[in-house]
Structures are given as C-alpha cells and as structure tokens.
Amino acid sequence: MNKKLKPMLSSALIVGILAMSATSLAQQAVKPENLIKWRQSAFQVLAWNTGRIKVSLDGQYNKDEVIKAANAIAAISKSGLGGLFVAGTEQGKGWHDTSAKPELFKDAKHFDELNASFSKEANELAVVADAGDPVAVKTQFAKLGKTCKSCHDDFRAKD
Amino acid sequence: MNKKLKPMLSSALIVGILAMSATSLAQQAVKPENLIKWRQSAFQVLAWNTGRIKVSLDGQYNKDEVIKAANAIAAISKSGLGGLFVAGTEQGKGWHDTSAKPELFKDAKHFDELNASFSKEANELAVVADAGDPVAVKTQFAKLGKTCKSCHDDFRAKD
Numbered sequence: 001m002n003k004k005l006k007p008m009l010s011s012a013l014i015v016g017i018l019a020m021s022a023t024s025l026a027q028q029a030v031k032p033e034n035l036i037k038w039r040q041s042a043f044q045v046l047a048w049n050t051g052r053i054k055v056s057l058d059g060q061y062n063k064d065e066v067i068k069a070a071n072a073i074a075a076i077s078k079s080g081l082g083g084l085f086v087a088g089t090e091q092g093k094g095w096h097d098t099s100a101k102p103e104l105f106k107d108a109k110h111f112d113e114l115n116a117s118f119s120k121e122a123n124e125l126a127v128v129a130d131a132g133d134p135v136a137v138k139t140q141f142a143k144l145g146k147t148c149k150s151c152h153d154d155f156r157a158k159d
Numbered sequence: 160m161n162k163k164l165k166p167m168l169s170s171a172l173i174v175g176i177l178a179m180s181a182t183s184l185a186q187q188a189v190k191p192e193n194l195i196k197w198r199q200s201a202f203q204v205l206a207w208n209t210g211r212i213k214v215s216l217d218g219q220y221n222k223d224e225v226i227k228a229a230n231a232i233a234a235i236s237k238s239g240l241g242g243l244f245v246a247g248t249e250q251g252k253g254w255h256d257t258s259a260k261p262e263l264f265k266d267a268k269h270f271d272e273l274n275a276s277f278s279k280e281a282n283e284l285a286v287v288a289d290a291g292d293p294v295a296v297k298t299q300f301a302k303l304g305k306t307c308k309s310c311h312d313d314f315r316a317k318d
Contacts (some may be wrong), residue, residue: 031216044200044277049238055188068239079208080227082221095254 035088036094039084042076049073053141061134070122070129073119077119082111082126116148195253198243199236208232212300220293229281229288232303236278241270263314271315277306
C-alpha cells in the first residue's frame, strides 16, 4: 500500500470508529454469549415483575409491590434492549439457545418501534401504579401485555 | 382428624395465608428454582448495566448510555430483591447453583440494610448521570461499587 495513503485510511478508520456509538463499541468488547445471556436475563426480570403484578391483580392488591414491579419494567423497557440484539448474536447460547427469530436482526427499525410501544405502555403503567387504582392498573397492564405479545409474535421463536 | 377440627384448622390456615403479604403469596406460588433464576437474572442485568457504565468511563463517554444504565440499576435496586431470597431457596439451581451464602437467609435485616445502601448510591448515580459530568459519575460509580462488594463479601459464596 502507498505509504501516504495508509495513514489517511487509518485516520478515516479511527474517525469511523469514533463515530460509532459507545454502545456498539461496548458490545463488540463483550462475547456474543454474554449479550445473549444478558438479554435472556432482562426478559426473565420482566417475567418476574409482570408476574408480581398479576399476583396482585388476581389476589390481594399490594400497591407498593405493584409500584416496584412497574418501575422495574419501565426502566428495563428504556434501557436499550436493542443493543443486546446485535449482529453476531443471531444464533448462540446464553443461558440457553437464543429464542430470537432471524427476522429480528434484519429489521432493527421494527424492533425499535415495538420497543417504543412497550416502553410507552410500561411508563404509563408506572404512572397508573403510583396512583394505585387496581382497576386502572388492570386495564393498563393488559395494554402492556399486548405490546409484549406483538413483539413475541414477530420476533420470538415458538418453544 | 376430628371432622369438626379440620374445617377450623383450614379456616385458620386461610386467615394466616391472607395475613401474609402479597409478596409472600407470590413467592410461594412459584417454584424455588424460578426465584433463584430470577435473582440470578436480576444480577446479570446489573452486570450488563454496570459494564456499560464502565465502558463509557474507560473510553468515550456516552451520556445517554450511562443514563439508561444508571436508571436500570436504580430501578432494580428498588425492586425488592430481598423477596427473591426467601426460605426454601437457600439451596438449589436456577440458571446454575445458587451463589448465595447460607448466612443471607439467617439475617434478612442485614441484607435489607445492604440493599438500602446499594439503592441509595444507585439513586444518586442516576441523578449524577443525568447531570452528565463524567468525573462525578466516576466518583459515584465507585461508591456504588463499594456497596456491591460489601454485599458480595457477606453473602455471595466465592466461585
């Protein structure tokens, strides 16, 4: 390679790398199996917390419990889950083989849209939980559930 | 059993169960291995998010990334992790054998105190992250790390 061209290309490469988000850099620094493990863990934490809300709605309502659970769900919905579904993690094993469909990795825009809907309803659930009316929480919890289902239908493989 | 005594005992049992918090009910309705899986998942989500903050502090600072991560950590710290370490889950396997020391289950008060310290520093980190000064975030992140270590020293078995 031309000696003058090489440093120029290197500089261009560095600029290119710096232009990438820290998220991408972070993800490239970790093993794919860790990213898969983390996303599987995030969805388990969502399962724990949606389960707690369901128990409250089906039995004796515990306002404090529902608030904690709704806040955890809202924070995870806004944490940037998309960053855990990057190229190179289409297949592989975290705690178990990934359940993500190949389609997810081909349509980040649609994933982000579904995540935004999920986050919108999760935020609203946190607001409603804070107010403490079980009937309103039940209605909003159902709306949240629809956003979960939409994303699972499109992007999660059947067991 | 005496036929009259049996319904009385059953009623007493039901009253006793209803007097328990919804949290306990929820926990008793789920299998111990699920509680262990959920707590292991919650700590993995913390690992994901502390890792993201570390990447930002060690490399190019990404304010948005740090805010998302700090908010997720704060919400999990306030989610009621103690509810995942209940009697009957001292031993067992979630994603893997539990790493919790037996001492944890004998001193819920100390666990709650450590959780409160963790939550206090996590909340403060979320505030500092929002302000966006990397130096202040680094200082607060170190304070948070100390609360993680305190709890691990007391309650997490060595690998």
